[in-house]
Amino acid sequence: MCGIVGYVGLQEVAPFLLQGLKKLEYRGYDSAGICELNGKLHVHKTQGRIADLECLLNQKVISGSVGIGHTRWATHGAPSDDNAHPHYDCTGNIAVVHNGIIENYQDLKTLLIAEGHVFRSETDTEVISHLIEKYYQGNLLEAIGLAIKDLRGSYAIAVLAQDSPDELVVVRQDSPLVIGLGMGENYLASDIPAILDYTRNVYILEDGEMARMTRDTVEVFNKELVPIDKAVFQVEWDPIQAEKEGFADFMLKEIHEQPKAVRDTLAGRIDQDGNLTISHDIPVSLVKGITKVQFIACGTAYHASLYGKCLLEDLLELPVETELASEYRYKRVKADANTLLIVISQSGETADTLGALRLAKAKGARVLAITNVVGSTLAREADAVMFTHAGPEIAVASTKAYTTQLACLYLIAAYLQEQLLGRVDPSSLIALTKIPDQIASVLAMHEERLRDYAQKLVKATDAFFLGRGLDYASAMEGQLKLKEISYIHGEALAGGELKHGTLALVMPDVPVIALVTQSLLKEKMVSNLKEVKARGGDILLLALADSGDFSDVGDEILLLPSTLDFLAPLLTVIPMQVLAYYAAKARNCDVDKPRNLAKSVTVE
Numbered sequence: 001m002c003g004i005v006g007y008v009g010l011q012e013v014a015p016f017l018l019q020g021l022k023k024l025e026y027r028g029y030d031s032a033g034i035c036e037l038n039g040k041l042h043v044h045k046t047q048g049r050i051a052d053l054e055c056l057l058n059q060k061v062i063s064g065s066v067g068i069g070h071t072r073w074a075t076h077g078a079p080s081d082d083n084a085h086p087h088y089d090c091t092g093n094i095a096v097v098h099n100g101i102i103e104n105y106q107d108l109k110t111l112l113i114a115e116g117h118v119f120r121s122e123t124d125t126e127v128i129s130h131l132i133e134k135y136y137q138g139n140l141l142e143a144i145g146l147a148i149k150d151l152r153g154s155y156a157i158a159v160l161a162q163d164s165p166d167e168l169v170v171v172r173q174d175s176p177l178v179i180g181l182g183m184g185e186n187y188l189a190s191d192i193p194a195i196l197d198y199t200r201n202v203y204i205l206e207d208g209e210m211a212r213m214t215r216d217t218v219e220v221f222n223k224e225l226v227p228i229d230k231a232v233f234q235v236e237w238d239p240i241q242a243e244k245e246g247f248a249d250f251m252l253k254e255i256h257e258q259p260k261a262v263r264d265t266l267a268g269r270i271d272q273d274g275n276l277t278i279s280h281d282i283p284v285s286l287v288k289g290i291t292k293v294q295f296i297a298c299g300t301a302y303h304a305s306l307y308g309k310c311l312l313e314d315l316l317e318l319p320v321e322t323e324l325a326s327e328y329r330y331k332r333v334k335a336d337a338n339t340l341l342i343v344i345s346q347s348g349e350t351a352d353t354l355g356a357l358r359l360a361k362a363k364g365a366r367v368l369a370i371t372n373v374v375g376s377t378l379a380r381e382a383d384a385v386m387f388t389h390a391g392p393e394i395a396v397a398s399t400k401a402y403t404t405q406l407a408c409l410y411l412i413a414a415y416l417q418e419q420l421l422g423r424v425d426p427s428s429l430i431a432l433t434k435i436p437d438q439i440a441s442v443l444a445m446h447e448e449r450l451r452d453y454a455q456k457l458v459k460a461t462d463a464f465f466l467g468r469g470l471d472y473a474s475a476m477e478g479q480l481k482l483k484e485i486s487y488i489h490g491e492a493l494a495g496g497e498l499k500h501g502t503l504a505l506v507m508p509d510v511p512v513i514a515l516v517t518q519s520l521l522k523e524k525m526v527s528n529l530k531e532v533k534a535r536g537g538d539i540l541l542l543a544l545a546d547s548g549d550f551s552d553v554g555d556e557i558l559l560l561p562s563t564l565d566f567l568a569p570l571l572t573v574i575p576m577q578v579l580a581y582y583a584a585k586a587r588n589c590d591v592d593k594p595r596n597l598a599k600s601v602t603v604e
């Protein structure tokens, strides 16, 4: 996610802005910039690190006691000096920084250009600067109030106007903003860590709230500009806790970020009638005439590719293969110009994945990437990219990247069905838009029970994850989560494979996590679970609500919100992530940095 800071006071603004941006570095970014106002607006910005910005500033005379700063995590437009924030309007009277995604920015940009506005960047953010310019009649708060009525999407915005020299105006919708209250100065940040050195008294803005900040006042309004009497929040966290927004670990924070991550990934890709709008991600020319689909990936991304394979095999009449990248790259590559190669990688830098990609490209394959990092090597080498908008994933164990990869795969499957078979089911896409709230309800309903259940795993040496079809693909991800952070041996198994050997390991109290969400396979799974019960296995069963009575096989049954079988994997993975997390905590493991592992495996 991007980071925002702002200051209105009596001190020199640049040191505060730079210090604040450094406190937000953990959020991940690819460029940085500030703007100070001292009679005139002066924007200084650069691709790269905050240190690069400091080098830039060292060459200039910076003065002023009002300003805004930004660290950019690219979503629309690759990392570059021009795409860095702040962004001016045409006249240079307005400067804006933004965190979030403007879903309808393409339409707005077209309209604004037709009205004569000149754009300098590829970002969605810049439409905000020009919209404010369009409505600005001297009152910045009113102009912003009008501008945001045209916006669709998520945004935290901070705005300066050259001819409103003593104020900073902000608005929050689905992206966080906090205002620190000082004496003769006030502070703004996306996150509390950036202002903790100055004050512990903050206003936490809610969605739809705006604020006008001066050095002596902070007025809060709703979107209709009606004043709001805001309560002061006293921050009790220490700086480290504040980076995790009060969560004990980044992994737990990122598990809880999944509703927003999936919502942001879907933003702008499905309209309110359930129609796909992803042709700007995937040009039709990339998919027309393909005769085969291949997936390559590693680790969690490979498990996402298993989901993609199941989906496409069911929906398309094409051969679909998936292969671990480390295996693919050392086999005779069977790809050609009619092969669509879908490459999945959170980091976009995994060595084996890039190696396999280059081999397939040399054979003429058409490459579609799914990645979380704009400007990554994978994003630059693919023919087309569908970005997950999960925000930076700090914990080594992948959580929100996986669920957003599944969301992208579901969109891609629908798009291929539409382009290759001429049919798509809007109701299935409407069901996808319900997933973010359903993930939130799974966490609200089951987190405590899973924390208690995890105690049973503390002494376990093995845990088995059982499923059939899509549930088997999900089981693969569940076992990896448990293994990589709690160091308990997890093993995924197709339900029908039990009696071909592994049943020999099922003894009293051996934990078995069973996924039973695929309607056509439910009876088969139940009979497999009866074999486990007969040997005393302890079954944690995950099923969709109203999908049957499992009381004769499940020792602990977690019912998940009803959804389509195809979408169940976006929900079943949540309890498995939470279970792995609490098992690892119970075993005093380093959840965010598990032993021997790296976040991105950039070497073979």
Ligand code: AGP
Pocket: 298, 299, 300, 301, 344, 345, 346, 347, 348, 349, 350, 353, 396, 397, 398, 399, 484, 598, 599, 600, 601
């Ligand atoms: C999963 O929790 C691990 N972090 C690891 O398996 C990871 O998924 C794998 O290294 C692939 O990384 P990538 O998605 O960045 O390519």
